[in-house]
Amino acid sequence: MSAVTIREPQVLDALRSVMDPDLHRDIVSLGFIRNLVIEGDVVSFDVNLTTPACPVKDRLREQSRQAVLQGVPGVRDVRVTMTAEVRRPQAPDTSALKTVRNIVAVGSGKGGVGKSTVAANIAVGLARTGARVGLLDADIYGPSIPILMRAGRPAEPREHGIEPGEAYGVKLMSMGYLTPGDQPLIWRGPMAHKALQQSLLGVNWGELDYLIVDLPPGTGDVHLTLVQTVPVTGAVIVSTPQDVGLQISMKTLRMFQQTKVPVLGIVENMSTYVCPHCGGRDDLFGHGGARDAATSLGVPFLGEIPLDAAIRRYSDDGRPVILAEPESPSGAAFGAITGRLAQQVSIQAFKHIALTIVEE
Amino acid sequence: MTVLSPDATTPVEIRKKGGERLTIRWADGHESVYLARALRGRCPCAQCVSETTGARLVAEGHVRPDVAIAAARPIGNYALHFDWSDGHTTGIYGFDYLRRICPCAACAGADA
Numbered sequence A: 001m002s003a004v005t006i007r008e009p010q011v012l013d014a015l016r017s018v019m020d021p022d023l024h025r026d027i028v029s030l031g032f033i034r035n036l037v038i039e040g041d042v043v044s045f046d047v048n049l050t051t052p053a054c055p056v057k058d059r060l061r062e063q064s065r066q067a068v069l070q071g072v073p074g075v076r077d078v079r080v081t082m083t084a085e086v087r088r089p090q091a092p093d094t095s096a097l098k099t100v101r102n103i104v105a106v107g108s109g110k111g112g113v114g115k116s117t118v119a120a121n122i123a124v125g126l127a128r129t130g131a132r133v134g135l136l137d138a139d140i141y142g143p144s145i146p147i148l149m150r151a152g153r154p155a156e157p158r159e160h161g162i163e164p165g166e167a168y169g170v171k172l173m174s175m176g177y178l179t180p181g182d183q184p185l186i187w188r189g190p191m192a193h194k195a196l197q198q199s200l201l202g203v204n205w206g207e208l209d210y211l212i213v214d215l216p217p218g219t220g221d222v223h224l225t226l227v228q229t230v231p232v233t234g235a236v237i238v239s240t241p242q243d244v245g246l247q248i249s250m251k252t253l254r255m256f257q258q259t260k261v262p263v264l265g266i267v268e269n270m271s272t273y274v275c276p277h278c279g280g281r282d283d284l285f286g287h288g289g290a291r292d293a294a295t296s297l298g299v300p301f302l303g304e305i306p307l308d309a310a311i312r313r314y315s316d317d318g319r320p321v322i323l324a325e326p327e328s329p330s331g332a333a334f335g336a337i338t339g340r341l342a343q344q345v346s347i348q349a350f351k352h353i354a355l356t357i358v359e360e
Numbered sequence B: 001m002t003v004l005s006p007d008a009t010t011p012v013e014i015r016k017k018g019g020e021r022l023t024i025r026w027a028d029g030h031e032s033v034y035l036a037r038a039l040r041g042r043c044p045c046a047q048c049v050s051e052t053t054g055a056r057l058v059a060e061g062h063v064r065p066d067v068a069i070a071a072a073r074p075i076g077n078y079a080l081h082f083d084w085s086d087g088h089t090t091g092i093y094g095f096d097y098l099r100r101i102c103p104c105a106a107c108a109g110a111d112a
């Protein structure tokens, strides 16, 4: 009989020296230690691994044993049981989106090129043709859809999911709604990941022909979460005539291609300057760059939108120009782009073999 | 590593025979047939391939001979996810990867 009393924290501290070689963390903070029992000078516990196929199982068993034997005074024997419980990867239930026919992502290389403006006008444009449309603001860094569409917060989440808001016949959801209050929140990867999944799968979208997703600029976690969570029909890339913008757009293009998201087309925004007085056009930055790039990349060119103060004015007012002034040059430009986009989506839907695994 | 054409990595048909076999027909006409155990042994996840060294930790020889595909589902347009009968569920197999590990005689060795 030993005179010393062995305490649980001592054992756990000793076990903290044992690292999982793949997860690069100690087995205590990983929560692997279960059923720790101290009976006199005998310590027993389970090491619960993430896979029964763990190739370093025996090594971990021996390391855990030695760590306690040598690290805790008074221990005579250590009994280690190796167990395993496979932690599920995020395998989201996508059944909620079965009623959504096409998911179209709107992306850009850099910020401020008019991505949200294009997304909102396309959504309203599609709705005006009689389609059932949803618009998801996935830009957690600067949600703007609620302003562009003058939409209030949707109802609080209910038992059966979040009811989307609605404006101009478009169902709306913003990841911004999932931000608590007005406190500035630093969205880290995992949080953004969860918020996007919730916005896609936890919202009662109902039957939709198109769900337009306004992505944050650049390439990153949100894009990856999107393509991993739902089957994306295709992507629209917005760029400006300046070369730099185009260069960056190429990165976005490659990212979509790498994740097998067809690029439905490129939109050139702030293309020409329309004089508010005479309606005359002026190439401020020399337009056509996006069209050339699209041609050389074999990607459809969806059209160009002039640099037009009215676009901004109507946006600030919460009424997309395609609705406020459909016959104006800008309204008509958005109308044409909407038509070409719908056409590209149809082509994809036709080409796209619904990925199902058939039992033979 | 050779660059694969989009057609070579776009599946047009995916068939599964129980838990034992998966067949993918690609847009370029090629067909790949994967047997469960070999496929389990090429799982690309971080538990099966060391993230630091890239060395394979769980290979075909480490998994039970009777391992079966418990469930398979597509991830977006670009990958397949499997639940294996041995409880392993963390692997996501991109179509690029699946084409690269096609076990047929013509492909084997071309990109190991």
Ligand SMILES: Nc1ncnc2c1ncn2[C@@H]1O[C@H](COP(=O)(O)OP(=O)(O)OP(=O)(O)O)[C@@H](O)[C@H]1O
Pocket (backbone or CB within 6 Å): A108, A110, A111, A112, A113, A114, A115, A116, A117, A118, A139, A142, A144, A217, A269, A270, A271, A305, A306, A307, A308, A309, A310, A311, A312, A313, A315, A316
């Ligand atoms: N064609 C245009 N003519 C004039 N102003 C425009 C045009 N397109 C967009 N704008 C204005 O430019 C600003 C940025 O547009 P928007 O918010 O749509 O860009 P974004 O790419 O979504 O930006 P962010 O990266 O911040 O999300 C807005 O004030 C918008 O009203």
Ligand SMILES: [Mg+2]
Pocket (backbone or CB within 6 Å): A115, A116, A117, A139, A142, A144, A214
């Ligand atoms: Mg925006």
Ligand SMILES: [Zn+2]
Pocket (backbone or CB within 6 Å): B043, B044, B045, B046, B047, B048, B049, B088, B090, B091
């Ligand atoms: Zn694995």
Ligand SMILES: [Zn+2]
Pocket (backbone or CB within 6 Å): B030, B031, B032, B102, B103, B104, B105, B106, B107, B108
């Ligand atoms: Zn082959």
